[in-house]
Amino acid sequence: MKGRLVPVLLLLSLLAGGCAPETRPEPLRVAIPDSDHVQNPDTNYYVNWLEERTGLELEFVTIRRRDGEEYLDALFASDAEVDAVLFGDGFTIPEGALRRFAEAGELSPGEDGTFYYANYGDSVRHGPGQILWINCEWLGALGLSLPRTTEELRDVLRAFRTRDPNGNGVADEIPLAGSADDYACQPAELLLNSYVYNDPYHSRLTLSGGERKTAASENAFREGLAFCAALYREGLLDARAYERRASQLAELVNSPENLVGAFTTDSVSAVIYQGNPEILARYMHVAPLRGPHGAQNALYVEREPSVGAIIPARSKRQDDARRLLDTMLSEEASLIARYGEQGVDWEFSDGSDVSIYGGASTVVTKNYLWNTPQNKHLNGIGPMRVREEYLEGVTWNGVNSDAEYIDARARTSCRPYLPESGVFAERDEALSDYLDAAVRDFITGKREIGSDAEWNEYLSGLDALLRR
Amino acid sequence: MERISKRLGCALAALTLLLCAGCAGTASGTEGADAPAETARRAETPEELYARALEEDVLVVYTVSTRVTAVKESFEAAYPGLCVEVRDLRSPDLIDAVEKNHAEGLAACDVVLCNDNSGDFKERLVDTGVVVPYLPEDIAPHMKEGLSGGVLPFVYEAELLFYDGGGFDACPIDNLWALTEERWRGRVYMPNPLRSFSTYAFCGATFEHCGELEEAYRDYAGRELSVPEGSSAAAVFWERAAKNIVFTNSSDEVAEALGNGDAAFGVMVSSKLRLRGVGYALEPVWRLEPFAGCRTSCAAMLAADARNVNCAKLFLRFLLGEADGAGAGGEPFRTPGTWSARDDAADGTDVPLTEIDLIVPDQERLIARRQELERFWTEVLKENTAGRS
Structure with a gap:
């Protein structure tokens, strides 16, 4: 009996050895x-x-x-x-x-x-941070040129609103669309740069001799706000630009109904879906617009x-x-x-x-x-x-609808209009909140940009925040 | 709503295509289906093709022209139920992709629309049978050059010198050699000839016209051109001109530079003249000693591996303007800077090709001299793009 057990035990031990878990570490x-x-x-x-x-x-x-x-x-x-x-x-x-x-x-x-x-x-981590994209199909359909100035842009937007560029017989065009989710998607921020250098990411602050200065107290800033408010009143600047989510803006722009005349963004891929060459071909970038007094700025950003x-x-x-x-x-x-x-x-x-x-x-x-x-x-x-x-x-990969290439071309066109480096102040959250609300209120008419009393009240609040 | 439904239909069809592709592996073509090469010469009516195309999947078009997206729109409107997917690539990348797909047995595209001037298209896709021509019997008599070396050109263009019409009332030069003057440093824009077939074709073709270049230099400088041993008038010209040239990725960048005044001159494909429609002051140079550019053409071909042969043929008919040349498919290619490949359809440009100082690239010569030209341009580009930021 004992003699018969030996080979059985040997076999079992071999089998047990074969089945033993590997000693490799857990993944x-x-x-x-x-x-x-x-x-x-x-x-x-x-x-x-x-x-x-x-x-x-x-x-x-x-x-x-x-x-x-x-x-x-x-x-x-x-x-x-x-x-x-x-x-x-x-x-x-x-x-x-x-x-x-x-x-x-x-x-x-x-x-x-x-x-x-x-x-x-x-x-690329630094460079222009807001680009205007315009519907060149609509420009072509209406026989219009790419705008170079704020005034030309207003004329183009008026034509977009009134002349049915998508040809469907319905006044469903949104001349200049925006979203509340990011400064880059708010057209007014770009337009203000045609009046004075406007950097909402840094609370519209610059440093001069170590002192914080803001563009938001200048007359040019007020004039820019008045221009935006006029666009808003005319229905040229999207009435929902301060409510719409970025995803909703993307849905609108990508709609086959062809509803949007222009929009702003940091990267075209943030709004137009990749793999959508027809929509990408529809929009062209516009170099920074020249304002009525010659200001022509591109927003500079350093991506965190x-x-x-x-x-x-x-x-x-x-x-x-x-x-x-x-x-x-x-x-x-x-x-x-x-x-x-x-x-x-x-x-x-x-x-x-x-x-x-x-x-x-x-x-x-x-x-x-x-x-x-x-x-x-x-x-x-x-x-x-x-x-x-x-x-x-x-x-370049040779694909005309490649967003990286489209962005690079757009950013290159902005580079001559970037500010000098080293003049940026740190973002001030309280100041940003105050300014963002004021910009929105002045543009949407909640506050009257033409009223000296309201402007002075705004300046007082701004001054108090700057002095803290 | 109808449009949304159609889009949904397209999306579902695309999904079906993907699923089918997944189930069927990656085999080229479909068993029992018409092989493109065999059926390319058949006389078929649009009605017959349409009926058969409705049984097929989403048509995939590889193109070098963004204008094809407009053809897609009008094609889908003219033939309800058919869907087109457009992939827009630069010529070298398109050829690489089609060649690679074919080598791997992937039936990834049905129609190929490509610049055919550098010789690459002919050598790598036409002569190897990766793409085949389709010229319907009722359209053939109207094609100006028919099948040229097995290639079907569907539109003629030019790689042409332009100047900034916003900065100059008239062209400030009358001789090509003037582009080598130092005053134009950084003011002449041109696509990288190793990345743009039409630019390569122009640059390469100049090497076949050295006598004219030497004569033009005599007129320009009042003395003989000194050509170093082993070099040529064309090489001397480009080596000098390259010091002034800003090399770009594409003609679009050249048009932008001219449009915003950065460039005084630009060499680019003539069809960019349509960008005058958005306000760019692009002025073509029709007359220049010894030449202002070269004639180019775009070819429309069937992929030998096409899955959707009938839809592809219908699309090509549509693109060629149908039987009478007046069809909507040809419309996006009747824009300024284009010339019709048909004798019964109007050109997109008022000035006829014959009245422009153009040379015509010899593809066989370009193929034969490719290594020499590529070596030359690689050195020129290295020397003139290094250090640029």
Whole structure:
């Protein structure tokens, strides 16, 4: 009996050895948003490169929400185990909203005390921040020229309102549309720049000899407001420009009914959906308009990095997560994250190409992947830091409806009208709130811009805020 | 509402197409369907094509012209139930995409509309059978040049010198060599010839006209042109002119620079003359010693891998203006700076092609000299774009 047991035990031990769990570490669980532009994260070129470079195995948890704050609330209220959360491609969270989670101890801080990894952006980080786009189909239909001055713009908008440029027999045209969600989408902010340099992102403040000065107290600013108020009264400036959400503006502009004559935005892709060449072909950028006294300014912005990733404090793999995210911020990783596989999808330029901004090129794209369904990178999801010389030096992909190229051309036309650098004051929230409300009220007629009494009352309030 | 329904229909059709593509893998064409090359010569009425096209999916058009979006609109209105998807690409990228699709067996496009002047289109897509011509029997007698080397041109244009009409009452030069003068530094705009086929065709064609360039130089400078050993009059001209030229990505950028006064001169495709309609003061140079540009054309071809052969043929008929040349499909290409490829349809330009100082690129020569020309331009571009920001 004993003798028969020996081979059985040997066999069992061999089988048991064969079935023993592998000693490989658990995969790092990474939450990433669902994206139409990423075919399969598990087989993605960039992901595979990251795994090879870090020695980590990544397991992806798909996020279906678009609101990052909602997602983190749900995540931290649950027992779900996630080692890193990546943001991007429509799934976002403002830095301010993250602070609540950091204060509650939900986020793992970095060595420098920051509680998130930044995405330094997928496009040029500084330059013109508001562009006017005009419906050139309507210009053509009505035999009108691109406006160069505020007066010419008013004439064009009047024609848009009264001459049925979309040809449907209905007075459904919105000559100049806007949205309340962002200064860049508020046409009045652009028009004011034809009177005086107007930077709402910096509370319309400039620094002069260390002293804060505001354009909002100048007569030219008042004159600009009066011009906008007149447009509003005539029905030329969108009556809902201070109520409409950005998504609603996008729906309007993308409507096949062809309803919008002009709008403003930072990037055309913020309003016109990619993959919509007919709508993109409908709009042309307009260089900054010259005002009645010759002022012609372009708004200058420096785009802040966005939240690229966080590490939950309860993750048991924080060091591994940090290794992954640090790697993603390296130049090599960031170039893959932006342009795909080197040598296949892009290569460094030999200098014989022209970049989308008109300078000598630094990166030549061979397969243009951005915002297309592809499996080479994560389309901007997660932290990344591509140097400006590459973002500005990339070549055009040859697609006429490519938003990056359209934006680059528009921004190039604004560059001669940018202010000198180094004159910007820090944003003052209380002042911004006061000015934003005043601009809206004067334009929509809640306050009378022609009334000296109301203007003086406004100036008093402004002065008090400036003196604080 | 009707329009919304149609769009919805298009979207559903596109979805169906995607689903079908997903189910069927990536095989080219459809078993039992007409092969484009075999049916391209058949006489078919528009009615027959329309009936068969209704059974097909969304037509995919690869084009180098944004004006095709207007053709799409009128085509979908003329033939309810048919949907067109337009992909607008620059010529080199279009050829790369069509070639790649074909190599991978992807039936990704049905109709190809491309500038055919540099020789690339002919060499890589026509001579290899990746695209085939479709010239309906009732339209063929009206085409000025018919099938030229297996390519069907549907509109003629020119790569032409323009000047800023806002800055000058009349063209300030009468000889091409004047563009090499230092006073025009940074004031001459031209697309990168290695990225724009029509510009490449013009630049390349000048190398076949060196005698005329030398003669023009004699008239301009009053002395013989000194041409270094191993060089040519064309090379000397471009090396000198390039110091003044701002190279761009596209003709649109040239038109903008002329429109806003940044450029005094611009070399660009003549069809951008239509942008005068939005107020750009673009003035074409019709007369210049020894030439003001080169004639170019756009070809309309069927993709050999087309899935939607009948719809593609119907679209091409429509684009050519149908039997009498007056159809709405040709209308977007009857704009200033274009000339009809048909003898029974009006040109978009008042000045006939014969009254413009143009040279005509020889595609075979451009193909034969490609390496030499590319080397030359790579060096010229490196030298003249480096350090620009």
